[in-house]
Amino acid sequence: MNPVSRRSFLKSSSAAAAAVAAAQIIPSRVLGADAPSKQVAFGFVGVGGMGMGNIERVLKLRDKGARIVAVCDVDRIVAAKAAKKVDAGQGDTGCAAVGDFREITRRKDLDAIVVSTPDHWHVLPALDAIRNGKDVFVEKPLTHSIREGQVLVAELRKHGRVGQTGTMQRSDASFRYVAGIIAKGHLGTIDHIDILIPANNKHVGATWAPVPVPEGLDYDFWLGPAPWAPYTSQRTHYQFRYIMDYAGGQTTNWGAHYVDIAQWALGMDESGPVGVEGFGEFPGSGLFTAPTRVDFTATYASGVRLRVRTRTDGVYDGNVKFFGTKGWIDVSRSKLKASDEALLAIDGGAGKGGDSGNAHMANFLDCIRSRAKPVADLAIGHRTTTVCNLGNIAMQLRRPLKWNPAKEAFEGDLQAARMMSRAYRGPWALV
Numbered sequence: 001m002n003p004v005s006r007r008s009f010l011k012s013s014s015a016a017a018a019a020v021a022a023a024q025i026i027p028s029r030v031l032g033a034d035a036p037s038k039q040v041a042f043g044f045v046g047v048g049g050m051g052m053g054n055i056e057r058v059l060k061l062r063d064k065g066a067r068i069v070a071v072c073d074v075d076r077i078v079a080a081k082a083a084k085k086v087d088a089g090q091g092d093t094g095c096a097a098v099g100d101f102r103e104i105t106r107r108k109d110l111d112a113i114v115v116s117t118p119d120h121w122h123v124l125p126a127l128d129a130i131r132n133g134k135d136v137f138v139e140k141p142l143t144h145s146i147r148e149g150q151v152l153v154a155e156l157r158k159h160g161r162v163g164q165t166g167t168m169q170r171s172d173a174s175f176r177y178v179a180g181i182i183a184k185g186h187l188g189t190i191d192h193i194d195i196l197i198p199a200n201n202k203h204v205g206a207t208w209a210p211v212p213v214p215e216g217l218d219y220d221f222w223l224g225p226a227p228w229a230p231y232t233s234q235r236t237h238y239q240f241r242y243i244m245d246y247a248g249g250q251t252t253n254w255g256a257h258y259v260d261i262a263q264w265a266l267g268m269d270e271s272g273p274v275g276v277e278g279f280g281e282f283p284g285s286g287l288f289t290a291p292t293r294v295d296f297t298a299t300y301a302s303g304v305r306l307r308v309r310t311r312t313d314g315v316y317d318g319n320v321k322f323f324g325t326k327g328w329i330d331v332s333r334s335k336l337k338a339s340d341e342a343l344l345a346i347d348g349g350a351g352k353g354g355d356s357g358n359a360h361m362a363n364f365l366d367c368i369r370s371r372a373k374p375v376a377d378l379a380i381g382h383r384t385t386t387v388c389n390l391g392n393i394a395m396q397l398r399r400p401l402k403w404n405p406a407k408e409a410f411e412g413d414l415q416a417a418r419m420m421s422r423a424y425r426g427p428w429a430l431v
Helices: 006-023 049-059 076-090 123-131 146-159 173-183 219-223 237-242 249-253 255-266 356-370 378-397 414-418
Strands: 040-045 066-072 096-098 112-115 135-138 163-165 190-197 275-278 295-299 305-310 319-324 327-331 336-338 401-404
Touching: 040 049, 040 356, 049 066, 049 076, 049 112, 049 356, 066 076, 076 096, 112 123, 123 135, 123 146, 135 356, 135 378, 146 378, 163 356, 163 378, 173 255, 173 319, 173 327, 173 336, 190 249, 190 255, 237 249, 249 255, 249 378, 255 305, 255 319, 255 378, 275 378, 295 378, 305 378, 378 401, 378 414
Parallel strands: 040 066, 040 112, 066 096, 112 135, 135 163, 190 305
Antiparallel strands: 190 319, 275 295, 275 401, 295 305, 319 327, 327 336
């Protein structure tokens, strides 16, 4: 990476500070939770697909005191589009658009940072925000490696910040209902859990060619801590998720949603399995390197087996099906089924789901004020993502692995242990 020089960074930061002074925005932590305005100032890092969706969710919270002050993206055109959307939504022209996340995470007038970057860029902006006194909302999958999650959670606790993971299904009525009745024993003792996740929805052939970097994209900054690689239009934006240098494929993309619900129902929010094995399929050539077929099984100390597989029916959604001694229950974003209809009517049933994405962001805003842990605290998101990363590691090594969830370490496998972290391209560093 060619980092922003100290001189140019300080110059841009000074300009941002001047803009802040002119706008006279006062962070809510200065005014106090009971201040008349109760305004919470948000900054956004990464404002592409998910970032734009999260902007819309925060804009819907304006009547609750949320205000977006600045956005950041390494694609200048994307950043400008996002700022324009914010200004239109807030009825003014005060939203700043920048290209370096540090101009967002280090602003004194911000309370919260929403990180919606590609996966390999989730942790570094979040860490910088936390270390500079900000609360964070970080999209799922929370991290790109197990080690990243360990550091992120430790820093969150050290600095006393609020952190929400973007696993929005935790804020959906159907998923909350299923996790609740399983935790209360209505399905009896859980024997095993089956999760299906969608197949890859993007493909690249065996050959591809480098092309010029498009105007407005700081590609070297986009790569960031990942290894250098020539630019091609199929590497960035949405397709990044199928290249292991930047993401973990559908294992972590969709797996993070449904593994999260399974761990929740099992009472394993801040724990995990004791073993994992997998035999997925990986591309033999071409640009994409993430699994094309996912199949791994995690085993818990209780004996429960959690199997995650790629579905083959073409449906672009996942589902999680719990099998217990009193029957089974199957939940996804579009359905809720059970072996016995009575299981769907306990305490009046699940009720209407509403918009889980909006509810999830609203929960984050509420916790910024109350200082309570949000429904998907970063420690929970870390443990969920760990299971997904364990699955990818097991599928790559193709042998059973022993995992110690208390120590968060592999037992007796140095090769697997080395895969818990990723080397960062300088000058970026995790700690």
